Amino acid sequence: xxxxxxxxxxxxLLIIGAGPAGLYGAYYAGxxxxxxxxxxxxxxxxxxxxxxxxxxxxxxVAGFPAIKGxxxxxxxxxxxxxxEPRYFLGHRAEELVHHEDGxxxxxxxxxxxxxxCRAVIITGGIGTFxxxxxxxxxxxxxxxxxxxxxxxxxxxDLDVLIVxxxxxxFDWAMNLEDIARSITLIHRRERFxxxxxxxxxxxxxxxxxxxxxEVARIIGADxxxxxxxxxxxxxxxxxxxxxxxxxxxxxxxVAALGFKADLGPLKEWGVQLERRKILVDTRMTTGxxxxxxxxxxxxxxxxxxxxxxGFGEAATAVNNAVTTIDPSARLFPGHSSDQx
Ligand SMILES: Cc1cc2nc3c(=O)[nH]c(=O)nc-3n(C[C@H](O)[C@H](O)[C@H](O)COP(=O)(O)OP(=O)(O)OC[C@H]3O[C@@H](n4cnc5c(N)ncnc54)[C@H](O)[C@@H]3O)c2cc1C
Numbered sequence: 001x002x003x004x005x006x007x008x009x010x011x012x013l014l015i016i017g018a019g020p021a022g023l024y025g026a027y028y029a030g031x032x033x034x035x036x037x038x039x040x041x042x043x044x045x046x047x048x049x050x051x052x053x054x055x056x057x058x059x060x061v062a063g064f065p066a067i068k069g070x071x072x073x074x075x076x077x078x079x080x081x082x083x084e085p086r087y088f089l090g091h092r093a094e095e096l097v098h099h100e101d102g103x104x105x106x107x108x109x110x111x112x113x114x115x116x117c118r119a120v121i122i123t124g125g126i127g128t129f130x131x132x133x134x135x136x137x138x139x140x141x142x143x144x145x146x147x148x149x150x151x152x153x154x155x156x157d158l159d160v161l162i163v164x165x166x167x168x169x170f171d172w173a174m175n176l177e178d179i180a181r182s183i184t185l186i187h188r189r190e191r192f193x194x195x196x197x198x199x200x201x202x203x204x205x206x207x208x209x210x211x212x213x214e215v216a217r218i219i220g221a222d223x224x225x226x227x228x229x230x231x232x233x234x235x236x237x238x239x240x241x242x243x244x245x246x247x248x249x250x251x252x253x254v255a256a257l258g259f260k261a262d263l264g265p266l267k268e269w270g271v272q273l274e275r276r277k278i279l280v281d282t283r284m285t286t287g288x289x290x291x292x293x294x295x296x297x298x299x300x301x302x303x304x305x306x307x308x309x310g311f312g313e314a315a316t317a318v319n320n321a322v323t324t325i326d327p328s329a330r331l332f333p334g335h336s337s338d339q340x
Contacts, residue, residue: 006112009086011037013321014107014117016093016266019047021295021310022123023076028318030083032333034325037115038085039107041092041128046073048125048296049307052168052259055152055175062308072307088113092128094265096120098289105290119321122271122278122286122293123314126261134163134255140218144232145253149176155252157181161235163215164256170194172254173202173209182206184248186213186237212240218253266297274299284317290324292317 013029015022018040029036044050046069049058054070061067067075091109098105099116106116131147141147149155149172160180162169165187171194173185185202190211192199203209216236229251238245263276271286272279277299284292294317295310303309322329 006114007088008114008116009037009088010116011035011086012118012325013037013121013318014039014105014115014119015085015121015123016040016107017047017123017125017295017297018042018045018087018089019123019125019295019310020049020072020076020307021125021314022047022121023073023080024311025121025123025294025314025318026080026085027076027083028315028333029321030080030085031336032318032322032329034318034322036083036085037088037117038080039088039091039093039109039113039115041090041110043090045077045087045089046070048129049073051129052148053171054148054150056171058307060306060308088115092264093124096269096291102289118325119290119292121284121314121317121321122266122291122297123295123310124263124266124293125296127263127266127276127297129259129261131255131259132257134215134218134253134257137215137218137253137255140220140232140253143228144230144251145218145255147255147257149254152176152179155180155254158229158252159248159250160184160252160254161186161215161237161248161250162254162256163187164258165189165192165194165211166256166258167194167198168258169254169256170198170202172256173207174198174205177205177207180252182208182250184208184210184250186210186215188212188214188240210237210239213237214240215253216245219247263297277303280313282316283320284313285320290321292321 012034013036015038018038049069050073057066095108159182162185216238219234221233270288278293280298294313296305
């Protein structure tokens with residue numbers, strides 16, 4: 001059987017990382033008349049916001065007194081969409097090669113897609129990230145066991161076990177309180193790492209919180225499950241000092257055990273790294289010809305890792321990249337409000 005040829009694409013600007021900084025950069029690239037492509041190892045755009053806290057309210061994005069994480073991502077995707085960026089989602093950028101003409105770069109993904117461009121902006125955040133898995137539970141992943149909750153509604157009227165003692169575990173517990181039928185939260189330690197106010201809220205709620213308690217095993221449904229809401233019929237938990245065991249009747253498990261982040265291949269691209277971040281100057285250059293960076297992945301004296309800071313850096317990176325692609329172009333883009 002013949003295999004499909006790897007995808008090849010040509011564009012002006014390639015942005016690696018479709019988090020808030022990358023998505024805003026894609027809008028800006030289009031505003032500057034550039035063709036733009038976005039590559040991200042995750043299957044969905046939105047970076048940390050979409051993957052880790054889509055249902056949380058964010059209060060410090062300029063112009064929005066409060067906005068839900070996923071709504072911010074949807075707005076960014078719509079704003080970038082005006083310029084029809086080409087998305088390579090589910091593609092981890094692996095290799096960056098400069099052409100001999102000194103004016104082009106090709107980036108290859110782990111799936112073999114090749115994007116030829118004239119400048120690259122790395123908006124890779126904390127790198128590629130994956131959840132710390134619950135041991136021996138692979139068979140239930142996506143079938144009742146989840147590492148983050150894509151939409152609260154998927155857990156409506158279910159009995160839910162949340163595992164973990166950090167912010168995510170407590171945030172899910174708080175947000176699911178009026179949606180799930182019942183919630184039990186277990187944590188293997190005595191003390192929680194979550195924000196004090198959230199812990200207080202959850203402890204005062206109907207959520208059954210147990211410490212020094214861990215998962216022994218997930219118990220699958222007796223008959224083959226007709227849907228993902230019925231694949232789990234319970235979880236055996238145990239107290240890690242007394243070894244007292246109990247079976248909880250739950251249909252869903254949210255394992256909020258944290259994420260592993262890895263800069264991975266970006267480390268090999270010759271950019272100057274300082275504490276796992278890319279050192280940039282005021283133009284957002286990285287020291288590698290035609291390669292810029294913006295967002296959480298960058299560092300410099302006084303750097304603050306925030307969405308709003310990443311937006312500003314993305315605009316700076318794109319405008320400077322444009323003057324590299326076309327040295328006769330002006331750095332200042334003009335005002336978007338002057339567009340016809
Ligand atoms: C629970 C939580 C709450 C937060 N609350 C707030 C808040 O209220 N306000 C605020 O301002 N900030 C908040 N933050 C921080 C905020 O989410 C980050 O500052 C922001 O997401 C950074 O955006 P970014 O685009 O730079 O990177 P990211 O959002 O990290 O996106 C980077 C993307 O790059 C991709 N990537 C990395 N390496 C590669 C590769 N080699 N190939 C392809 N793709 C790659 C990743 O998959 C990821 O999608 C919060 C963070 C967390 C975890």
